[in-house]
Amino acid sequence: MSELDSLKNRALDQLGACSDESSLRNWNSQYFGKNGEMLAALKKVSELPPESRKEYGQQANIVKEQLSASYETALKNCLEQAMLKSLETEKLDISLPGMVPPAGKLHLATQTLRDIQSTFAEMGFQVFRSREIEDDEFNFVLLNMPPHHPARDMWDTFHTTDPGLILRTHTSPGQIHVMRKFHPAPIRVILPGMCYRYEAITTRSEIMFHQVEGLVVGTNVSMTDLIGTITAFTRKMFGDSRQVRIRSSYFPFTEPSIEVDMDCIVCGGKGCPLCKKTGWLEIMGAGMVHPEVMKNGGYDPAKYSGFAFGMGPERIAMLRHAIEDIREFWGNDLRFLSQF
Amino acid sequence: MKVPIRWLKDYVDFDLSLEALVNRLALAGLEVSGIKHWGVPAPEGLRLGTEDPYPVWDKDKIIIGLVTKVDKHPDADRLKLPTVEYGLGRSITMVTGAPNLAVGDTGQKIILALSGSVLFDGHATPKVLKELKPGKIRGITSDGMVCSGFELGISEDHDGIIILDDDAPVGMPLVDYFGDSIIELDILPNKARCLSMIGVAREVAAMTGGKLKSFEHKPNSFGPAITGKVNVVIQDTSACHRYTASLIENIKVAPSPAFLKRRLHQAGMRPINNIVDITNYVMLEQGQPLHAFDYDVLCSRAKGKTPEIVIRFATKGEKIKTLDGLDREISAETLVIADALGPIAIAGLMGGAETEVTESTSRVMLESANFDFLAIRKAMKSMALPSEAATRFSKGIHPDQVIGGANRALQLMQEFAHGLPAEGRIDCYPFPKPLQVIDFSLAEAKRILGIAIPIEECTKLLTSLEFKVEKVSNEMLRVTAPTHRLDIQVGVADLLEDIARLYGYDKFPETSLSEQLPPVLIDPELDFERKIKDTLVHLGLQETIAYSLTSPEAEAAFLESSKPAYVTLLNPISSERTVMRQSMMASIVSLTQANLKHTECVKLFEVGKVYQKVSGQTLPVEPYKLAIAICGPRNKPFWVEDSSGKNNLNFFDLKGIVEGLASGVHLEKVSFQPGNHPALHPGKSATLLIRDKVAGMFGVLHPKLASTLGLDNHEIIAAEFDLLTLASGLPVRYLSKPVSRFPAALRDIAVVVDQSITGQTVTAEIQAAGGNVLKVARLFDIYQGDRVPAGTKSLAFALSYQADDRTLNDKEVDKLHKKIEDRLKHVLKAQIRGKEV
Known part of the structure; x- marks a missing residue:
C-alpha cells in the first residue's frame, strides 16, 4: 500500500470515529491545517525524482479531494444531527413574560390635541397659535365684553400684578389675532392652546387646561355649515353613528350661540352615570361670530360672516377613556401617562 | 333660579311632562341644573339633582286635616291629644308633642299622616325614611301623626308642625294641595330676564305656544294722594335710571300667609314678615327688586319736613348699619339712597337697619327703582355684598319693570297686610329708555342661519316672545323689542338667536363648508415641535406637561441670578403657584422626583413655554423650551439575563438622547462644550451649541441641589434647551450619502x-x-x-x-x-x- 493510500485510510478511519463538531474540526486541522498531514504529503512531491512526480502529484490530489469531500459531508451531517437534536431539547417556556423595549409616549393631552387637529385638518382647518398671557382688551373687550360686562362672570380670571395683564381664560383672543393677521382673506383655523382659570382644583376643574377653538370666516359661512362641521367632527372622533343635539346657549362673542351635545358614548342615550342620566354629553360651545367681534377683527359684518367653536381636549379624553379625575393630566404620574 | 312648577303655572298653562319641560328648556338655552321634589314621585328617566331618597306623599294617607280639639295627655305634661277631622266625616285622635299646638286649641288646618305613611323619621340624623306604624304612646293609642316640614322632606324644621292657611281644604291629599317639583335653572347672562317666574313663564309660553296669563295687578282702592309726602331726587342719572316711591298706610306687620312663606321657601328665600316677604315675592315673580322703608322713621329723620330721598354716590367715610346688623363703611363708588341725615340704604344691595320695617311699622314707603347694572356690579364687588336683589340689578333690568312691580306689591300689601295705598306715586324717570326697533331682513337671516325661514314663521316666533312685528315688505320686517328685554341690541343677531332657538335647531340641516379655502398658513415652529416630540418618544422618553404656574422659591436654584422679571399673579390660588415659570428644568426635575417614588426608571421630556417680562414692553415673551430629565437604571431588570449589574443612566445617556434628537431631526452644526449652569454639576454638565449659539445646558444635577431636594440617592440628569435655537440648526435640506457596495x-x-x-x-x-x-x-x-x-x-x-x-x-x-x-x-x-x- 502506498504511503498515500495508508494516509487516506487512516484519515478516513479517524474521520469515521469523529462524533461531534469539535472532533471534526480537530481532524480538519490535523490534515488540512497549516502543518497538516495532507499538505505535508502534497509538498512531498518536490522531494521525489522528477519521473515520479507527476503520478504522485495526481494521486495526492485525488486523495486530497476525497478527504476534503468526506470531511465536508461528515461536517454537514454532524451539524444537521446537532440541529435536529437541539430542536428536540431546546424548548422555551413561552408562558414567561416578554421583554418590552422601553418606550416613550406622548402625553394624553398631546395625543388628543393631535387627533382633534388631524380631524379638522381633513376639513381644511389649519393651526394658529397665539400667546397665553394676554391683556384685558384681547381676552374680553374685543370679544364684546367691555369692562364690568356681566358675561365676564362666566370666566374666573387670573390677574397679574401688571394692571390689565391676565392669563387668558380661553383661546378666543386668538380669534382677534388671526382675523387681524389675515383679513380680508377667508379664515379656516383651529386655535389650540393652554388656558387658565382662577378656580379651586378638584376632580372636575383645573386652573390650567387646553382649549381648541375653531374659527371660520368668509362671505359664505352659516349656522348650517357650523352644524355640519361639528357633526362631522363628532362622528369622526367618537364614531359615525353619533347623534348630535344643538341647544341654544350664550357666549358674548357669538350670536346666535349654541351648545353641542352628543348622545352618550356609554349608554347611547338611555341614561347612565357618565351622562348623569341625561343621555347626552356636552362636547363644545359654538356660535356665529358676533358682528362686533367681526368688526374688531377687521371684517365688515355686513359682508362677512363666520362661526366659532371651542372644546376642551382634556374633557374629550376623559370621556373617551373614562378618566374620573382631571388632576391626573398635570399630575404626570408615569403609571397614568403610560397607559395611553 | 329655583322655579316651583305650580308657581310657574300661575302664569302659563302648558301640557308637558316634567321630563319634556326640562328637555325643552335646555334646548331653548335654560339649562336645568337640579330638581327637588315635594312629595311627588320623580318621573322615570329624570333624576337630575335628587339622587337622595325623599318621602313621596301617599294620596290616601297624607291628608289635610282640621283640628277640632286638643286634649291633655293624662300621663305626660308635654304630650297632647289632638282630634283631627279629615273629610267624609272621618276623624282621628292621636298623640303629639308639637310645641305649636296647645291644649284647648281648635280650628287649625294641619297635615295629617295616617299609619302606613312613609316619612322621614323625625328623630334620626342623617335622614331615614320610615313607615309610620300604629302604636301606643304612654298608654294612649296613636294611629297617625301631625307633620312637620322635616318629616315631609321639605325643610329642616323639626320644631313645630305645619299650620296651613285657613282656606286649606280639609280632606284633600297633601300632594294635591302643594306637592310640587322645583326646577333649578342656570341663567345665562343674556337671559337675566328669566331671573323671575314670569320671565320663565314667557319662555315656556313661547316654546309651547301657550298663552301667558295676565299678571298685572293693582290695588282696588286708594287713600289720600302721595303728593307732598315724599320728594325724590336722582343726583346721578347714569347710575340710577328711574326711581319710584309709593306710600302705603295703615298696614299691620305680621307673619305672611302660609302659601307665601311656602313659595319663598321653595325659591330659596327666608320669610321675615308680610311686608318684606311681599317685596321678595314680587321680585321672584317679576324680577323687579323692591325695598320697603318705615315711612314714620323717614318722617322723624326729616324732623317735620317732607322726607327727601336722594340717590347719589356715597361720600368718603360714610357709614351705615345694614339690615343684617353690621356697621359698614360705604365705598365711594357705591350708590346710596339717602335722606337729609345720610344713607338709609345701599342702593340695590341692602337696606339700612334704622329704616327697616318692624312689627310696629304702620306706614311704608315702597321703593321700586332701576339702577345701572354697572354701578351695582361695582358696588357688589367693593362692598362684598351679594344679594338676590343685587344679582338681578347687576345683570340688567328694563326700567319699565318698576311700575308693574310696585303695583303688584301694593296690591299684595293691601290684601295681606291690610294696607291702604296712597293714590299715585313719585316717579323720577329723567331719560325714558327708547324702544328698540330693528329692521329685520330675511336675506340677512338666510345669510347667517343658512336656511330660509318663511316670513310668516319669523313673525309668529317673534310675536310669541312679545316682539311687535310689522311687515314692511316680503323681505323685511320691522320689529320692536318688548320692554322687558334689555339684551336686544342694534342689528339682527339677537333676533336671529330667538328665531333659531324657537324654530328648533333640530330642524337645521347639516351642510359642508362651501367657502373657499384660505391661504396656506405656515408655522415652522409647530412642525419642528411635532418632530422633536416624536423623536424623543422614539428615543424612549415620556412626554409630560407640568403646571406653568410655580413659585420663585421652587425654581430659584435653577436660574441665574440675573433672570428676567416674573409675571406675577395678583390672585394666586396657593403659595406654590404665584408666578409663571421661567425654568422648565425645575418643573421637570420635580416631576421626575415625584415619579421616582414609585417608578425606578424615569425618562421625561416636556416641550412648553416659559414666561419672561421684557423691560419696556407691556406683554411678556413666551419662548418655547425643551426640558429633559432621566434617572434610574438603564435597563429594566429582566428574568432572562442577569440584571445584577444595574447600570444607572448617566450623563452620556442624556448626551446620547441629545445626539439622537439632533440626528433624528437632522440638526446641523451641533457641538458641545463643558457646561456651567447653577443647577448642574460643574464637571458633569455640557452646553449644547447649535451653529455656535448656546441652545441650552444639560448634565447631572448639582449634588448640593440634589441634596436640598432630598435626592441624595438618585442622580438625575436634566436638560433645558431653547426650541427656537434648536430649530436654527435645521438645514434647508439635508443630503443623502451613497452606500458603498464594497466590503469593509x-x-x-x-x-x-x-x-x-x-x-x-x-x-x-x-x-x-x-x-x-x-x-x-x-x-x-x-x-x-x-x-x-x-x-x-x-x-x-x-x-x-x-x-x-x-x-x-x-x-x-x-x-x-x-x-x-x-x-x-x-x-x-x-x-x-x-x-x-
Whole structure:
C-alpha cells in the first residue's frame, strides 16, 4: 500500500470515529491545517525524482479531494444531527413574560390635541397659535365684553400684578389675532392652546387646561355649515353613528350661540352615570361670530360672516377613556401617562 | 333660579311632562341644573339633582286635616291629644308633642299622616325614611301623626308642625294641595330676564305656544294722594335710571300667609314678615327688586319736613348699619339712597337697619327703582355684598319693570297686610329708555342661519316672545323689542338667536363648508415641535406637561441670578403657584422626583413655554423650551439575563438622547462644550451649541441641589434647551450619502494619551488621518488605571475602512492604519497599545 493510500485510510478511519463538531474540526486541522498531514504529503512531491512526480502529484490530489469531500459531508451531517437534536431539547417556556423595549409616549393631552387637529385638518382647518398671557382688551373687550360686562362672570380670571395683564381664560383672543393677521382673506383655523382659570382644583376643574377653538370666516359661512362641521367632527372622533343635539346657549362673542351635545358614548342615550342620566354629553360651545367681534377683527359684518367653536381636549379624553379625575393630566404620574 | 312648577303655572298653562319641560328648556338655552321634589314621585328617566331618597306623599294617607280639639295627655305634661277631622266625616285622635299646638286649641288646618305613611323619621340624623306604624304612646293609642316640614322632606324644621292657611281644604291629599317639583335653572347672562317666574313663564309660553296669563295687578282702592309726602331726587342719572316711591298706610306687620312663606321657601328665600316677604315675592315673580322703608322713621329723620330721598354716590367715610346688623363703611363708588341725615340704604344691595320695617311699622314707603347694572356690579364687588336683589340689578333690568312691580306689591300689601295705598306715586324717570326697533331682513337671516325661514314663521316666533312685528315688505320686517328685554341690541343677531332657538335647531340641516379655502398658513415652529416630540418618544422618553404656574422659591436654584422679571399673579390660588415659570428644568426635575417614588426608571421630556417680562414692553415673551430629565437604571431588570449589574443612566445617556434628537431631526452644526449652569454639576454638565449659539445646558444635577431636594440617592440628569435655537440648526435640506457596495475592513486601535486630551480631539485626529475611506471610528472602551502610566488614559476605537469604488486590499488598509497611528503619535504624543488588540 502506498504511503498515500495508508494516509487516506487512516484519515478516513479517524474521520469515521469523529462524533461531534469539535472532533471534526480537530481532524480538519490535523490534515488540512497549516502543518497538516495532507499538505505535508502534497509538498512531498518536490522531494521525489522528477519521473515520479507527476503520478504522485495526481494521486495526492485525488486523495486530497476525497478527504476534503468526506470531511465536508461528515461536517454537514454532524451539524444537521446537532440541529435536529437541539430542536428536540431546546424548548422555551413561552408562558414567561416578554421583554418590552422601553418606550416613550406622548402625553394624553398631546395625543388628543393631535387627533382633534388631524380631524379638522381633513376639513381644511389649519393651526394658529397665539400667546397665553394676554391683556384685558384681547381676552374680553374685543370679544364684546367691555369692562364690568356681566358675561365676564362666566370666566374666573387670573390677574397679574401688571394692571390689565391676565392669563387668558380661553383661546378666543386668538380669534382677534388671526382675523387681524389675515383679513380680508377667508379664515379656516383651529386655535389650540393652554388656558387658565382662577378656580379651586378638584376632580372636575383645573386652573390650567387646553382649549381648541375653531374659527371660520368668509362671505359664505352659516349656522348650517357650523352644524355640519361639528357633526362631522363628532362622528369622526367618537364614531359615525353619533347623534348630535344643538341647544341654544350664550357666549358674548357669538350670536346666535349654541351648545353641542352628543348622545352618550356609554349608554347611547338611555341614561347612565357618565351622562348623569341625561343621555347626552356636552362636547363644545359654538356660535356665529358676533358682528362686533367681526368688526374688531377687521371684517365688515355686513359682508362677512363666520362661526366659532371651542372644546376642551382634556374633557374629550376623559370621556373617551373614562378618566374620573382631571388632576391626573398635570399630575404626570408615569403609571397614568403610560397607559395611553 | 329655583322655579316651583305650580308657581310657574300661575302664569302659563302648558301640557308637558316634567321630563319634556326640562328637555325643552335646555334646548331653548335654560339649562336645568337640579330638581327637588315635594312629595311627588320623580318621573322615570329624570333624576337630575335628587339622587337622595325623599318621602313621596301617599294620596290616601297624607291628608289635610282640621283640628277640632286638643286634649291633655293624662300621663305626660308635654304630650297632647289632638282630634283631627279629615273629610267624609272621618276623624282621628292621636298623640303629639308639637310645641305649636296647645291644649284647648281648635280650628287649625294641619297635615295629617295616617299609619302606613312613609316619612322621614323625625328623630334620626342623617335622614331615614320610615313607615309610620300604629302604636301606643304612654298608654294612649296613636294611629297617625301631625307633620312637620322635616318629616315631609321639605325643610329642616323639626320644631313645630305645619299650620296651613285657613282656606286649606280639609280632606284633600297633601300632594294635591302643594306637592310640587322645583326646577333649578342656570341663567345665562343674556337671559337675566328669566331671573323671575314670569320671565320663565314667557319662555315656556313661547316654546309651547301657550298663552301667558295676565299678571298685572293693582290695588282696588286708594287713600289720600302721595303728593307732598315724599320728594325724590336722582343726583346721578347714569347710575340710577328711574326711581319710584309709593306710600302705603295703615298696614299691620305680621307673619305672611302660609302659601307665601311656602313659595319663598321653595325659591330659596327666608320669610321675615308680610311686608318684606311681599317685596321678595314680587321680585321672584317679576324680577323687579323692591325695598320697603318705615315711612314714620323717614318722617322723624326729616324732623317735620317732607322726607327727601336722594340717590347719589356715597361720600368718603360714610357709614351705615345694614339690615343684617353690621356697621359698614360705604365705598365711594357705591350708590346710596339717602335722606337729609345720610344713607338709609345701599342702593340695590341692602337696606339700612334704622329704616327697616318692624312689627310696629304702620306706614311704608315702597321703593321700586332701576339702577345701572354697572354701578351695582361695582358696588357688589367693593362692598362684598351679594344679594338676590343685587344679582338681578347687576345683570340688567328694563326700567319699565318698576311700575308693574310696585303695583303688584301694593296690591299684595293691601290684601295681606291690610294696607291702604296712597293714590299715585313719585316717579323720577329723567331719560325714558327708547324702544328698540330693528329692521329685520330675511336675506340677512338666510345669510347667517343658512336656511330660509318663511316670513310668516319669523313673525309668529317673534310675536310669541312679545316682539311687535310689522311687515314692511316680503323681505323685511320691522320689529320692536318688548320692554322687558334689555339684551336686544342694534342689528339682527339677537333676533336671529330667538328665531333659531324657537324654530328648533333640530330642524337645521347639516351642510359642508362651501367657502373657499384660505391661504396656506405656515408655522415652522409647530412642525419642528411635532418632530422633536416624536423623536424623543422614539428615543424612549415620556412626554409630560407640568403646571406653568410655580413659585420663585421652587425654581430659584435653577436660574441665574440675573433672570428676567416674573409675571406675577395678583390672585394666586396657593403659595406654590404665584408666578409663571421661567425654568422648565425645575418643573421637570420635580416631576421626575415625584415619579421616582414609585417608578425606578424615569425618562421625561416636556416641550412648553416659559414666561419672561421684557423691560419696556407691556406683554411678556413666551419662548418655547425643551426640558429633559432621566434617572434610574438603564435597563429594566429582566428574568432572562442577569440584571445584577444595574447600570444607572448617566450623563452620556442624556448626551446620547441629545445626539439622537439632533440626528433624528437632522440638526446641523451641533457641538458641545463643558457646561456651567447653577443647577448642574460643574464637571458633569455640557452646553449644547447649535451653529455656535448656546441652545441650552444639560448634565447631572448639582449634588448640593440634589441634596436640598432630598435626592441624595438618585442622580438625575436634566436638560433645558431653547426650541427656537434648536430649530436654527435645521438645514434647508439635508443630503443623502451613497452606500458603498464594497466590503469593509475592520480594525481596532487603542491609544494611550494624556488625560487632558478629550475624546473628541482623538476622534477628530483619527478621522483626519483616515480620510474618506475611514467610514466609522467608534469609541468602545476607556481605561484609566494601573495598566497605563499615571496621568494618562487609554481609548480604544473600532475603525471601519471602506472605499466607495473598490474592495480595499490588506496592504492599503495597513498603510492607512499606520498613517493614523503615526498621526496620533505625532500630534497627540499618543502611545499605540499592543498590536494584538
